[in-house]
Amino acid sequence: MVLNDRHVTDSQGELRRYRAFGHTLASNRPLASWLPASFDPPDLTISFITQPPFEWNPANSAAVYSSLRKSDEGESILALYKLDPCKVMRFPEYADFYLWPDRLVCCLQESAPAHMIQVFLFGNVLPFWLELKRFVTIHASAVEISGNAVAFLAHGQNGKSTLAASMLRAGFSLLTDDVLPLCLRDGDHWAYPGYPVMRMWPNTIEHFITEYEHLERVHPEFAKRYVPVGGDQFGSFRDHPCPLGRIYILERQGEAGLPAGPEIEVVSHRDAVIELLRYSFITRLSEAVGLAGDRFDFLSGLVQKVPVRRLICPSGYEYLPQIRQAILSDLTD
Structure with a gap:
């Protein structure tokens, strides 16, 4: 939860520091219980308040x-x-997020549910800040x-988290489960970590x-859970950036076209750019x-250096060892 109680309420206190997306976040309130602590200088300071940081009227502003x-x-x-001092992401009935380069102010609506603030923060606001x-x-x-870094791209329930979990079970470390930040460093494409949870x-x-009953729900109305990674929990987590080595686009086949085993196809540069644009986060923003x-431009340059593959595989946990071995064999080619 973003907060320890059921609803978000106003409070001030000592800033707590956390690590997420390869950056240090300092907040005047507790963030998610599964975020690791950080002792580095903050890259972003987050303040939760109940009154806007300045006067403005959304009805008189063009989104x-x-x-x-x-x-x-x-x-x-x-x-x-886009206001003069900052950008504002507005979630009516929940919160307004005011973004500066090194500061984020979350102005909460009355009785805003904590789980929704957490969803917005980690699923929309912080990716947009990145x-x-x-x-x-x-x-x-x-x-x-x-x-x-080896990335798995898929929409919905097409198995990217399941495949990543299978790799963790085999001894490899999680880099991210949902949002993969990429950047160019010294001519190479680097993948940044998310946070240690699936x-x-x-x-x-x-x-x-x-x-799983003891695990926190992602949303009170859904059965999906947060699974902490690392420490004495499931698998291990890598908290530092690493070069992006390979991208796999997952494609599931039904019984009619079920292959004898997993198949890996080379994706052309043109098609790879199109696919990466499809899987881009918060594209419209x-x-x-x-x-x-x-x-x-970034993705066009990326596919020139980082191989992109289409991974066609049957559904079912029993196929995971074959899929994992196919990936490892492909990485050595």
Whole structure:
């Protein structure tokens, strides 16, 4: 939970420091219980307040982006504003997030549920902050193999977290489970860590860990749970960036086209760019602030240096050892 109580309420106190996305976050309130502590100087200071940091009226401001998805009241569930002092991500009925390069202010609505603030913060706001810092964020899980990041791209329940969990069970370290930040360093493409937790459905947890009832729910209305990684928990976590070595785009086949085993195909540079654009995080928000061209240039350069493969595999936990071995063999070619 973002807070220890059921709802977010106003409080001030000593700043707590956490590590997420390869950066140190300092907050005036507890963040997620699964975030590791940090003793480094903060890259971003987060303040939770209940009054706006300055006066403005959304009704008199033009949003540069409004989500097509609407609330029951007909209002966009997310709107982005470019104001003179900062950018504002507005989630009506929940919170407004004010973003500066090194500061984030979350102005909470009354009785905003803590789990929703956590979802917005880690799933939308912080990835957008990274994009503003010239990272490119991809919807992917990733593990570290022989010093390089290996990323798995898939939508929905197509198995990227399950495959990553299988790699952890085999002794490799998790880099991220959902948001993969990428950047260019000294001419190379680097993958940054997320945070040491995975999101799994109960059947997946039972396959790898056996018990799940004690684990925190991602959302009170859903069965998916947070699975802490590292320490005396499941697997291990790499908290430092590493070069991006390979990208696999997962494709599941039904019974009609079931292969005898996993198949790996080379993806052309052109198709790889298209796929990476499809799996990019918060694309519309980045486009709204003029970063679409930078994203395209970054991904076009990335596919020239980092091999992209299509991993076609059957569904079922029993196939995971074969899939894992196919990946390891491909990495040695």
